[in-house]
Amino acid sequence: MRVDGRKNDELRKIKFEVGVLSRADGSCYVEWGQNKIIAAVYGPRELLPKHLANPYRATVRYTYRMATFSVPDRKSPKPGRREIEISKVSAEALEKAIFLEKYPNTAIDVSVQIFDSNASTRVAALSAAACALADAGIAMRDLVSAVSVGRANGEYVLDLRKEEEDAPDAVDLAMAILPNTEEVVLFQMDGIITKEECSRLLKLGLKGCKMVYELQKKALKEKYMREV
Amino acid sequence: MEDIYWILQADKVYRFLQNNKRLDGRKFDEYRKAVIVRDFSKNADGSAYVKLGKTEVIAGVKLDLGQPYPDTPDEGGLSTGAELLPTASPEWEAGPPDPQSIELARVVDRCIRESKGIDMKSLCIREGELCYVIYLDFYVTNYDGNLFDACSLAGTAALMNTKVPKVENDKIVKGEYIGKLKFTKKPLLTTFVKLKNYILLDPSLEEDKILDARLHVATTEDGKICAFQKGGSGSFTPKEIESCVELALKKSKELRSLL
Secondary structure (H helix, E strand, C coil), rough: CCCCCCCCCCCEEEEEEECCCCCCCCEEEEEEEEEEEEEEEEEEEEEECCHCCCCCEEEEEEEEEECCCCCCCCCCCCCCCHHHHHHHHHHHHHHHHHHCHHHHCEEEEEEEEECCCCCCCCCCCHHHHHHHHHHHCCEEECCCCEEEEEEEECCECCCCCHHCCCHHHCEEEEEEEEEECHHHHHHEEEEEEEHHHHHHHHHHHHHHHHHHHHHHHHHHHHHHHHCC | CCHHHHHHHHHHHHHHHHHHCCCCCCCCCCCCCCEEEEECCCCEEEEEEEEECCEEEEEEEEEECCCCCCCCCCCEEEEEEEEECCCCCCCCCCCCCCCCHHHHHHHHHHHHHCCCCCCCHHHHHEECCEEEEEEEEEEEECCCCCHHHHHHHHHHHHHCCEEEEECCCEEEEEEEEEEEEEEECEEEEEEEECCEEEEEEECCHHHHHHEEEEEEEEEEECCCCCEEEEEEECCEEEEHHHHHHHHHHHHHHHHHCCC
16 A cells, blocks of 8 residues: 555546646646646747757757745755756657757747645656647647656555655656657656566556546647637 | 758768668677776875776766765765866867756766665764765766766776775864775666667767767666666657666676776
8 A cells, every 4th residue: 555545556636737827828737646837838939049049940948947845845946956957858858749840940948837746746747848838739749748657665656756755665767758659758767676677667657658648638628628 | 050060970870870880880789998097186085087989087086074964864975066078079168067967967976876885874974963975076078979888987986996084073184094985886877879760889979969869777786777867859669778778787797897
């Protein structure tokens, strides 16, 4: 039994809401267990300064930031190294999903802000960002769906909570896929595992990503239901 | 502006790959020659110079005193930084760390930290109050591809010959040591890059510049995996990840034999 009574392959309660901001070109708010995250997309728009623009394709700029009050100890408002690294790999993960070559010289700016957190924020943020991109009408080959999987107290579990991340034998693997082709676009792990455990976690991760994909699709459809 | 030079190089690299060749004649799963020079800097508490192909990095360790983190009051600390020096590439300039150097430092840090090879408890001096902090810093002096494996090799080599300075009245006594740092497991990164559908070990500069995706697998001496990182805007299939893991466990032994 897990701390919150979930089964090993069960996600926390997740709710995506698409099109929640009036000024952004696309947006998504997600409540993922205790995590509360908002994602906004601007663009494709002119990339400034111009010399940084890529004449062959769009550039994805992703900023992942945590609010100072979103963690148990106050976080410095200055972007930390963790946030910069997460921003970099998340931008790269989204790039695979977007038809970048359709938008030369432009920037697609994705801004995600965490207001409350309890583990797995990077995958929740990335999943929300993918919905916001779709909401912005950007041409994509697929959504990006992400989850964390890992090992805690000898069990292989989907969607870790903080208590599970802190287990003595904890392994935390954040992964994201393009759900229709199962291509892995984000893959980060901490913790010691064997080759066999790696295969096992991959399998559980794929399953979890597809569960998230269903929730994302539902939220995107709901937005258009609302508009009619 | 994307450098036209690398676009032309890409054509050449792919022409070679179609004939199952790499520009430098290596097999897809072959490492370049690696050299380690230990104790590179006399002032450092531990250091190593590594050359992998023509990539050159210097890792240096300094132990300082600090306060343990609240969540690990009985352990020392580890802080890792990387500098991509202007000497290493015409594209790099001096200045604060950019996302590329932050990712490099954090992935190498994760490889070493998550292996649990450093006896962090042995670095605690007074619980909750005073501990040693290991500062591990990398300086890339020449960039010829695959900084990750070169830095992890240099970092592990440097930590393996790191001496712990003596502490008196809560101050470090310069030049006096109480023994060697307790560091086992020999953690190392093994890097793969994907170019279209080709997967290559130990990317050269050309391969690094045009890669679609990269995968770093951290392994330990006892045949375990202790960290992963995927980078680049391409993707890997789950099958490809599994075969990279297999190969990383095998090929890391070659670099590890130099330690």
